[in-house]
Amino acid sequence: MSVLKVIEILSDSTESWEDATRKAIKHASKSVKNIRSVYVQDQSATVKDGEITAFRVNLKITFEVN
Template identity: 45%
Template sequence: MKSEQIMSESTKSFEDAIQTAVTRFDATVKGLASAYVNEMYTTIKNGKIDKYRVNLQMTFEVMPPKADDKAKRKKK
């Protein structure tokens, strides 16, 4: 397992900011396992919440290289 820290934001809600992060991160890695919310905060504009922001620790599996990938590395 490996983990990365990321930040995400939404104009709708904290839940939407978390879902946006999960959706985007899942599109770039295989085996996304969990998301831990480190921080939640907002930005304020004209006395109202402007953006909901979350800082997440995303945990995912590190996949072993495919046999084809190993062969390509040896040729280099």
């Protein structure tokens, strides 16, 4: 039987929501092992002078606990 845990991560990027997601997983995987999946819960963007300056994601990461 596997035991899974879910944590919530916030990340941002000046490139895209996908880049913010990749950055979050890359950073989380340094300390969290056995990541199984990621669920993008929310997406938002910061706007300044009519231009998007940052893409933000709120993620739920699921990983196996040994």
